[in-house]
Amino acid sequence: MRNPALPQSSAPYADALTAHAREPWLRLNVPGHAADPEAFADLAAFTGEDQLRLDVPPLLDGVDLGADSPRAKALRLAAEAWGARRTWFLTNGASQGNRIAVMALRSLGECLVVQRSVHSSVVDGLVLSGLRAAFVQPGVDRTLGIAHGVTAQDLATALAENPDAAAACVVTPSYFGAVADVRALADAAHAAGVPLVVDEAWGAHFGFHPELPRNALALGADLVISSTHKLGGSLTQSAMLHLGDGPFADRLEPVLERVFQLTQSTSESALLLGSLDLTRRRLATGTDALGRSLRAAELVREQIRDRGRFAVVGDGFAEFPDIVAADPLRIPVDTRAGGIPGHEARWRLMTEHQVLVEVATDSAVVAVVGAGSAPDVARFVAALHALPVTVPPGRGPERPELPVPGEMRMTAREAFFAPSRSVPAHEAVGQVSASTLAAYPPGIPNVLPGEVITAELVAFLQSTAATPGGHVRGASDPEVQNLRTVTPSWSARCSTSCAGSPRRA
Incomplete structure (x- = not known):
């Protein structure tokens, strides 16, 4: 996979794409704008003429195809830069990477030991894969109401309680920049015989400067999701998935490739791919x-x-x-x-x-x-x-408390696909949620499909929605007056029929 003859200062895919765009093509293929700035003047004014010419379909000779194509070289350079065995370029964000990872882990078992404050896309992966989740609660700053990371001891305990675990999944750094001890977490996972997956969405830049933390791959992680567009600087919606060169790589690589093909668009954006190539070069040399x-x-x-x-x-x-x-x-x-x-x-x-x-x-x-x-x-x-002072300085009793997650009565997949109904929020208390709702911060779910809705959760979500600038992702109405719950008779039936599958709150 390594290509030492090709320096990190090169950008083979972006250069090949630029060279292709400069040619006077008669474009009788997709996309339909055909890079014609006159016929599509409004689009050209919106994006710029150069972007129209760079917007080409995949599978181009001289750009994408072949084991030594510019695209293949760009992927090898990215793997080398991050210290991976193999890297995939993603055009649906790190969310796609999380879904790929969780779906691929289904090949290793039926349970995922997972940090409760992971991104909602990990929950999407649970829905898609059918994996049962055993949650590890993160440390929480109760004063500020924010979650941080998990300790290696807590992870080891959860793995010991779930000997059928396929893998362990954690997130670091957090939204607030808190960095967990990835080396210790990897050691705990490996001691239990499972790979460590790290959602390093916010740490794409780690390892590229001596004042930055080392990246998760360098610290023993087996599979790492990198939201390169966040602090790395590639175009929005571009990301990478990195497979470490560890003991689980041989088994994971082929299934990761299959799931990548399952989830990646067949019309992936050349602009996003090119931006990943350029961002890798800038990070590696900047x-x-x-x-x-x-x-x-x-x-x-x-x-x-x-x-x-x-x-x-x-x-x-x-x-x-x-x-x-x-x-x-x-x-x-x-x-x-x-x-x-x-x-x-x-x-x-x-x-x-x-x-x-x-x-x-x-x-x-x-x-x-x-x-x-x-x-x-x-x-x-x-x-x-x-900014004006609008509340007494400090953190008074009016601040809504970060709610403790409710009991997990169904798997995320069971609840997501179960018959459901929309009910007034106050009536939803005690029922099983059919939705993923996230108000703190955008992306981290406060309630998952399969979890019991609590009165504290309803108060927190409604308080957030009523605050200027507040937003609850996944809510059916802006004020969170209604919530979608699993039909009670179905919830009771599933809890009984699935009693042999242990679930952790």
């Missing part, structure tokens, strides 16, 4: 640019500390045993300490200052600095401190 980004992020944190109104969430990470490091390109800010809820802060930053941040919870916002970017530090710090 140490100086990364250094500038790291200095900018640290300057923001320093100025926030100096002003004293707000707090930097990462400054408290040392209190948690599940955190061993922090991503320095993440700037998590405790906004309630400065007298404004996180959702409102995010909304006001956008509407009043034209400043966009990545994540908001009731207590915090998270700004991110892309690997290689150089943001206007003064503008962000000034906008943040111009």
